[in-house]
Structures are given as structure tokens and as C-alpha cells.
Amino acid sequence: MNTNNKKITRLLIANRGEIAVRIMQSAQKMGVHCIALYSDADQNALHVKQADEAWYIGASPAKDSYLVVDKVLQVAKDSGADAIHPGYGFLSENAGFAQAIQDAGIIWVGPPVNAIKAMGSKSESKALMEKARVPLVPGYHGDNQDEAFLSDEIKKIGFPVLIKASAGGGGKGMRVVENENQIPSAIKASKREGLNSFGDDKLLAEKYITRPRHVEIQVFMDQQGNGVYLFERDCSIQRRHQKVVEEAPAPQFSEQERQAMGEAAIQAAKAIQYEGAGTVEFLYDNGTFYFMEMNTRLQVEHPVTEMITGQDLVAWQLKVAQGETLPLTQSELSIHGHSMEVRIYAEDPNNDFLPTTGTLEHVQLPKLIAGKVRLDTGVQQGDEVSPYYDPMISKLIVWGEDREQCLSTLKQALQQYQIAGVTTNLSFLRKVVNVEAFRQGDVSTQFIEEFNDQLMNDHGIKHHHLIAAVCQHMLKRTSLRLGRASNDDHTNPWHKINAMRLNQAAKETLHFTTHDNTLFSVDVETLSNQTNIGHWQITINNEVFTVMGRLENDTIQYQFNDKWQSARIINYKHQIWVYDGQGESQFAYYQANFNQHTEQAGSLTAPMNGTIIQIDTNVGETVQAGDVLMIMEAMKMEHAIKAPVNGIIKEICFKLGDLVSESAMLIEMEEA
Template sequence: MFDKILIANRGEIACRVIKTAQKMGIKTVAVYSDADKNARHTQMADEAWHIGAAPAKDSYLKGDKILEVAKRSGAKAIHPGYGFLSENTGFATACEKNNIVFIGPPASAIDAMGSKSAAKDIMQKANVPLVPGYHGNNQDPEFLKSQADDMGYPVLIKATAGGGGKGMRIVEASNDFIESLTSCKREAISSFGDDEVLVEKYLTKPRHVEIQVFADSHGNAVHLFERDCSVQRRHQKVIEEAPAPGMTESLRDQMGTVAINAAKAIGYEGAGTVEFLLDEDGSFYFMEMNTRLQVEHPVTEKITGQDLVEWQLRVAHGEALPLQQEQLTIHGHAFEARVYAEDPDQDFLPSTGTLSHLQTPKTNTHVRIDTGIRQGDEVSVHYDPMIAKLIVWDKDRASALARLRGALSDYQIVGLKTNLDFMSQLASHDGFNQADLDTNFINRYQDELFTAKPAISDDVLCVAALYVMLKQKDYGERHIADDSDPFSPWDNVDGWRLNEDNFHKLTLIDTDSQLENSVTVHFRNDSFLVELANSEHFISGQLDNTSMQVNLEGIQFKVTLVDNNNSITLFMRGAEYQLELKQEGLATSDADANANLTAPMPGTIISVLVEAGEKVEAGQPILVMEAMKMEHTIKAPSDGVITELLYQTGDLVEDGAELILFEAE
């Protein structure tokens, strides 16, 4: 076995590989960019080497620099993780030329599957079923449109070098084809350096089911069953599960056999995933083969009891597969929820910031968390916004779902927007519980998944008011401790006043709705009387840092509170609430009318669609910017005129920068 390996990646996958290597007694070498100097993976590895600036193109995509580090550090093999260089034929070839083992398939296999068009030609010859479509080299827009018109709409435009949901567009009508094609090609050239596309018939209610395959250099190949990855946003997976609900043994055997044949057709070795669209009638079609370990591999590990990274290391070292097909069995059911820094209410726009508070569910046999981020770490604009993967397992799907809902309710993050609330909504949805799955699930149930948050309840207002008073009381007691006369009646903090009631008036603003709530808090011996608009409540409690034990009219419970400059995040009974304590002079003005003409995050302007002086209509696209590997279109807030363009294509912009001067009609 290798005595030392280098992990050419970052974040949770780097930490994941290091964990297995440590278990096997293998020394590890991490690499890091300027932005990752103090990242978790650099601390976990035996040694960590700096490789460049924060942008991936200047660090994690520098194959020559990484190879240099491997040779200087004495690493005998390189694990590429996923993303970055994991499916880069040139890098795999360079490893071989430098006598360093690439822990992945041969370069020829990566090359064969690197182009979606070429891959489909290979699969067609291997009798793997394909979705009807055009996969040729003619990239003339009018020709591609004619192919789509002949197929009938809807169709899917997909970058042939794409992956991870990038360079994909669903087109519903002929009139929209050229615009969608232009956008798709622009995103493809930016993400992959190649704007070639294919066009396929878009199935209206397909499921995304993929088969985990493994092959060695001794001619052995197996599949480790399937995963259902149907629930997606922006063509990227949100929740994955294994095994696929409703899968029959007959269909599993058919899909598994086809997947193994696909791997053998390209002389595959190592871990790979063959992805299929599964139609309602049980027919399935090849989409693509990912020649690497997948983000969602933990659900396969949970139901099979196998460590797939260990399998990778052993196969790369020349060993035979640890098990044969008949030795592999399915145990229970597993889900993986991807915890992202993003705002689901803003079309899942990526979010950046520092995790000022992080509390995760307790891990055990049923709950696993793969992450590369700790409290205090920053999610930057430079990399994918995934914070962690929450994996749960139990004896069957219903039990595993209950585990997922419970774990999501225990997950606490403050400092940036996340998808945790959305994931909880999803995991509790009847359609998801009943496995009514397809790749359009989120859009189909959009009205139910994106419901407006209810108004802040009286209980929450009482708890927030209690926190404010206990915090003030704590401050007063610390002030007394520093006083020369701690017994002075003027320093009493119990609220006592001679011949009159002592009270405080607070204004608590619901951050989501911006509704103001007037709260009056009266001192009552060891408790408080909280007076609201239509009710009164007695409450008491004890505060210990961010944890508070509460007694609300005889009902006791614990809450967690995070206070950041009078912005209070409250975790209570499995839900999260955000309130702002209004103080004298604190601005509470209405949102800027041109807020959607400012940059929602740092990024690059990739297309300006209007000119100064041009009249525009409400909702008309004005410019397109790219941030965190995603395109975001800025649209006109109303009918009006563009008075000045403040940035041009290629310009870098900061978060909140005004992009365009606009005069509404």
C-alpha cells in the first residue's frame, strides 16, 4: 500500500480522503490556496503545502504545481477528489509520466467520457439505451434549432464538457431556443473552456437514478446498487438517497448490468458512476458517466457498509476488488442532504460570509456529517458554497426520513444564508415522504416548498425579551463587581423602584417581514411580566453564554441565541427565528428601490444586455454576472430608462456595488 498520498482538493472531500488514509496508516499531504491557509483539511493532513492564490485557476487547477509538490513531498499517489482536476485527462496523463499513481481511472477512460457527445457514441455501440437527441459536431445555432424543432419541445441543451449542472438549459418553445443556446454556450466556455453542446429530448417526469460501479485492473467489475438523485435545483442535486424508492430487483439487475457494460466498454478502473434518466414506464436512458468519486457516495457507503475511498486506494495500488457482486448486499436506507450557503428564496443565489455560530447534530451510527468547515471559517466567493453533507441511515426509508428531519432541526448556522429551512420543508413534504420523485420536483411543488414564513409568535417575542433583559442584568452585575461600593442601592439590578412599577419598552423587528413588535417588560421579583399587543406572559430563565434555560408560564425548555450587534438569531423548538432589537437612532428605512440593480455578491460581469439611454420593461434582463460558478441575471425592477452603465463586460464588482443607474417611469 502507498505510504504517502497527496490530496489535490480542498474542503469536505479532502477531509474525507484524509480520514480513510489515516485509518489505513497512510500519510497525507494537503495543498492549499491563500484563502485556505487555515482550512480544516490543512490541519488534518500530516503536512500542507501552499500552491497559489485564492482563485482555483491559480491554485487547485495548477496541475504542474501540484505534481511538483507531490514529488518534493514524496507522495506516491494523488487523490483528486471530485471537481477541479478529477476528470482532467491531461493531469492524469502527467501523473503517469511522472511515475505518480493517479487514484482514478486511466486517462483513456476519462477522455472517452469527457465529451458527452463522444460518450453517447461509445454507449450506443455498447447497446446502452440513449435519450433521443443530436450529439454531433455541427454547432450552427440554426441547425441545432432545427434539430430541436424536429424532436419537439421541451428539449435540453447541455454542454458536452459539462457537469455539476453547469451549461444546461431547458427550452420549452422554439422561440426561446436561440437565447437559451447563447446563454448555455456562454456559461460552458466560462466553466469548461469549451462551448460545444448537444440537444436532447427532455423527458417531462423522469427520475435521476445513478449506479455506483467499481472496476479493477484484474478484469473484475461490480455495481454497488443505485442512488436516486431526482430532487435538484439548477440541475444540481439537493437530496440523494439509496436505494432508489420503488426499485424492483429485476430493474436493479438490468440497470446494474448496463452500468457494468458501460464501464467495461471504456476499460474502466476505480470508482465511477453511470447516470440514467428513469422514465415512469420503467425504461431508462444513459445520461453520462462520471469518472470519479461522487459527492453523494456516503449514502452508498451507509447501505453497503463499505468504505469507497478505501476501495479506491486498494484498486489504485493494483489490488483486486475487495468483494464480488454476490457478496454485496443492501442494508437499510440512507439520505444525504447538501447543506449550502445559499438563499433558496432568491433562486438559490450563493451566499458568502463567516460562520459566526455553528452547531451540528450529534454524530453516531445513524447520523454522519462530512464537512471541511468549522465555526469561524469563511465561505468565500472563490469556491463551491457547500458547507457540509448531512448523511442519515436507518432500517427503512420512513425511519431514515425521521432521522433526517430530526438532524436538520438540530443543525444551527448563523452568519450567512443557508438552505437548512428549505431542506426541512423538503424533508417534511408529503410528496417527498411518498417518494413522488422526479427531476422537476422542486418546481412542481414550488408553492408548497416556498411558503411565506409565519409571523413571529408571542412565545418567541417573550423569549427574545427575556434574553435582552437577562443580558442587561448580566452587564449590570459585572458593572457592580467593578464598583467601589457593590452594596450601593443605586447599583441594584433587580428592577426595584420605590413606590412605582419598573419596566422597559423594547421594539423587536421580525427580520423576515420587517414587522415591528412593541414589547413592555415589567420586573416581577425573580421573573418578568412581558406585555404584548394582545396578551401578557410571565417568564423567567437563566442565561449561559448562547444557551438559555426558559420557564414560560410553567413550561420549561432550552433555547440557543446568537447576538450580533442587536441582530438576534434564536433557535427554539427545532425552528430558527431572526429578530432585530431596535434602538434609538437605528435605521429602519424602507429597502432601496433600486436594490435589485446592485450586485448581490462579489463577481464578474459577463454580459451587458442594454445601452445607456435604452428604454426597458419590468423584468427585462439588463446584465448577467457570474459568482461562485453560477450565473445571475439582473433584471429591470420596473418600466424605465437606463441612464448610465457603471460596469462593462469583464469588470469585477464588489458585493452591494451599484451596477446601473436607472430611472423608473
């Protein structure tokens, strides 16, 4: 065992964004000088601004900058770094990178090279865990990669079967096979994704447990061989095999199960002579658990563990890398309260969660409270979400004395959090935490599919939300007319004064649109309207409501159905979001000159910025609706472009390797 006792003074963080910012926060508190890297796209990024110094690393694509080992090492030498922290993602689990750092005499803030290698291959790790008597899911983890042989092994396991890239992670190279007909295409797709993402097309296959939970254990080992587990995290709510909500401790999980899984995780870590922070992931199925994989790095969701244990895991990493013993023993660790984390992504849940890009034109953060509401992010208002990197914007982490209080705090923080300019999953997350099964802790990896109707369907605009928005509109317009507006944006439709009448009550009609561009109208008669309070008669679908309203900071209080209630309303560029304890509504103020783009039937445009990695058709070819015509890669995921109708290919507008912009015409078809 190679024990290091050198103090870290100058730390190079070989990562970007939220990850780099998070590591800096702990390292700088310890008096460590932090060195950042940046690409062309990241020149003005938050992690660059918060570092003690920052060095240019190359062009925007990660393969030309953050993933180039030689460039990172050269910056480390030129900047005088005595240690490198890889963050999580990018080169964090690259054994060659870890070896090169140590060969250069620089401290590697991570596990031993052999441990990375052992867990970097899913098949090799399964073999090692089998020897260590850590329970495994039945399946094939061998070296024979002949497609016919793999097909036979898959059939032996019994459907459904999960095919995975052996070197994979984050849902890449994974396919669920339901029957024999799906085997050939699933093998080819998983091999291709494994090769593109990890440079390795080796596959393994396992029995697919239909409704498991994803429960993982945070482990820590020092260079002296001491090891502890910092309890479990439940990461069951996922989309595309990537986590959306994480919490600690796991709901409906006994102390006996916690101890058994924790001890199995330590057993796994010791089997590979592990050092530092690691996460052992298990599938949990009604009291039985199976080893899934071990991530030889800190995880994105580590903050929930920090919240319930009161420990700084990045500080632990730096201390272990310096050769210090673990700060606490197992008996000194305990769980206090409950924590949840949600990941805010630039993506469109209504468009198969495809990544989105653009400018964060408006960001309204939740109220941050030390120890209770935390936000880990690498971006701020005005920043660009580019197509080059993972689309995660931030992580919202909350803590409560118990799970019920924690969930209540999370709901409140999500209501306060608003982003405009880029489509995000914030609205989707608010729906997730309001599902009754989630409140009860009844979760599984199938959660999103099981509650698809509640999560994905637009259930319309709630009447009381519409009334709240109308009240706010009327009061803010009065404030403007009386010279008390908070800004001078006279182009804002909320500020138009077109209903003034002399010697009679003001009557007007307000026009709105829904998500699907359905136009609807609301009639408003002003009975009285002062700066801070108003009285109106509002007609919606021939139903008349007499309403009073008043503004209190960023909330509207209104009297509706004989009671006063409150709602929070955010207006941005004609878009309106209304939140209260009963959920949310989103709609828009209608503009008569609004220009809606309508594609011609049969045309195919890019759903997001990305790269063309495969073309499966030719000009003149006859195709059927649903045929895959092209595959794009964006933000580390593949997206199939399929024929919308039966037809003939008239033109293919791009070639392999081209970077295309969102809405660019990809293929022109002539409908049959």
C-alpha cells in the same frame, strides 16, 4: 490493462476544502502520508491544518492555482508524492491531467484516461451507450453544431427540450426550451457557459422528461476487470440542476428495478474498460430508466452509500489504484438501513439561491454520533466563505434502521445545526424535510418547483415560538441580574435590564422585527421570576397568555395552553431562531438605531461577489424592464443582471473581467 502493484505511501490530494479533508480521513487511517495544496485564500483552511504537509499552489482563483496542471505536477515531484487523488470537481475528470500524472510515473487514483475521455463528452458517451444497449433518452447527440441545424433538431424532438453542454456537469450549460422562440437565446447561452466552464461549446439536445427522478448507481471496477455496483442513490431534489438532498436506497424502488439498473450500470462501465469508482446516472420515470451520464470520479454524495453498505469508498479507491482486487464481490454486498445527505450551502434561497460570502462567525454543530450522524466539512467557525470556490459549507449525513427513523434523525440534526454570519440554506432544508410528499418518498426533479409555496414563502412567526423566545429572554436576563450569566456581553440586547419596578409587578414591552423588517411588539408582565423558572403574563395582538417557563441546558421548557412543551432557541447578534417539532421561526430583536440601506429606484448593485463576464448595454441606451444588462459569474454559476424598470443607462461602473464586491454599484439608470 496496466495493472499497478505499488503501495501508495505519499498521497498528494489535488483539491481543497471538504473534499480534501474527506480523502485525508481515509488515507491517514491507512497510514498514508497526505500532502495538501493551498491557494492565497486557503492558507488557514481546515484541509491545510489536517494534512501531514501542505504546499502553496498560487493565487486565490482556481484557474491560477488548483486548476494549473503544471503547478500541481511540480508540487507532486518536489514533495515526493507517489500518488495523486484528484478528489471530485476541479481536475478530477481532466484526461490531460490524468495522462500527465501517469507520464510522470505517479499513480493516478482514478479511471483510465480513455474512460475519462469517453464519458467527458456527453454526445460521445451517448453513442457508446447506444452501442452497449444501455437505454437512452430520445434526442440529438451528433457533431453538427451549426445553430440553424441544432434549432431544426430541437424542433424535431418536440417540446419541452433540454439543451446541454456536451462537456458539462453540475447544471452548467443547461437550458430547458419550452417553445421555438426560446431556441436561439438558449443555444447561445448554453454554448457560452459550456465554453466558459469547460472550454468546449458543443451541445446536445434531449427530450425533457417533465417529472423524472434522478437515480444513480455507484459502480466500482478493479484493474483485473472485476466489477460491482453498490446500489443506488436518489438525488432528485435539486435546484439549478444541482443536488440538494440525496438518499440511499431510493424510496419506492423495487429490488427488480435495483438489479436492472445496477446491471445496466456495470454494462456501461465495462463498455469503456473502467477502473475505480464511478457513478452512472439515470433518469427514472415510472419504472423506465434512461442513461444520462457517467461521472468518472467519486461523487459528493458518496457518504450515503458508505452508510448503508458499511464500506469506505476512498479506501476502495486507494486499494484499486494499488492494483488490489475489489474488497468484496456483488454477492457479499448488501443494504443495511437507510441514509440521507443534505448539502449546506452559503446561498440565499429567498434570492434565487444566489451564493453568499462572509465570515462563519457562529457555528453550532449537530450532535455527531458514529455511524448515525456524520458531518463532512472543510470549514470551521471563523473561516471565510470566499467568492472563489463552490459555496458548499458542509454535508450532513444521517443513518437510520429504516427511512422513517432516518428522516427523524435528519430533522433533529438540522434543528441542532446553526450558522450565523453568512446566509445559508439551512432553513430551506428544514422546510424540505418537513414536506409531507418527501416523508412519503414522492420525489422528482421538480420537487422544489412543485412545493415552492411551502418552501419559499415565509408563513409568519408562530405564536408559541414567540412565547418560547420571550420566556428564554426573561430567564436569561434574570440569570444575568443575579450574577449567573454565561458571558459578560453587556451589549447584548437580551441582557438589558430596563423593566425593574419597586413594589410592583414588572411590565415592559419587547420589540421585534420580521424578515421584511415589519416591527411588532409583545407586552410582558412578570408575575414571578427566579433563576431557573419564571411566571409571566404575555400579550400578543391583544391576546393574553399566562405562561411558565424554565431553562434546561440549550432548550426552553414552557407551559402553554395547559401543557409543557420544549423548544430550542439560538440567539446571535440580535437574531433569534426557534425550533421545535412543529417547525421553526426566525425574527430579530429590534434596535432603535438599526440603519437600513435603501437603494434608489433604478440602481443596480451586485447581489454577491463575482466577476463581470458580459456587458449587454451602453451608456445612453434606452432599456426595458427585464432586459439583461450584464452577466456576472460567481462560484461557477452565471447570474444575469436585469433592468428593474424602463429607463436610460446613465453609467456602467465596471468593465469586462472586473471582480466586484457584494452590494457594489454596477449600473446607474434614469427611470423613464
